[in-house]
Amino acid sequence: SQQGEEDPQALSIQEGENATMNCSYKTSINNLQWYRQNSGRGLVHLILIRSNEREKHSGRLRVTLDTSKKSSSLLITASRAADTASYFCATDYSGNTGKLIFGQGTTLQVKP
């Protein structure tokens, strides 16, 4: 399977704490993207990091990419109850048609 793996599968934290999610993939990529999904809804793009980048920030989000380990992490700082959702990494494989392959996802619950 080309799908990446994410851990943890589920994460429960208190509001204000930081949340870290990890993603591993199998082959070389053009870029890696993180998406968020609220229950029963479509996905929303959060951030994209290219294969030649190591770290990227967007607001309270920080993404790292380690191509040697084929892994990425998403850090959400100062979490809020509204951050409760499922988070998926998606990889754009080199030489592919541009389609994304999604990881298994991490379900994050932020308790108020």
Add this chain to the structure above:
Amino acid sequence: GAVVSQHPSRVICKSGTSVKIECRSLDFQATTMFWYRQFPKQSLMLMATSNEGSKATYEQGVEKDKFLINHASLTLSTLTVTSAHPEDSSFYICSARGRQGEKLFFGSGTQLSVL
């Protein structure tokens, strides 16, 4: 950001009937659209890639005759689940990308329940 509209959001049908799901890009031209299927608490499984004006490319294990995809214009792709059965019950999501775009814009999904 770009908007993708997906309809219907929920459909209940009898076994043996066909269901059509529409995916429209409202404010950009979607050269490529993707259709995904998602089971509860699981990831998205890519079903097919559709390019405007050409036949869809299906992923391994996805039946072309069961899941008919049409991408007749740069703003509309449709997925028709033919002769639906209870095992086809799932959440179907479309996504679209514009020219040279890297990120995807997703519809809000369609929950299909086949009785």
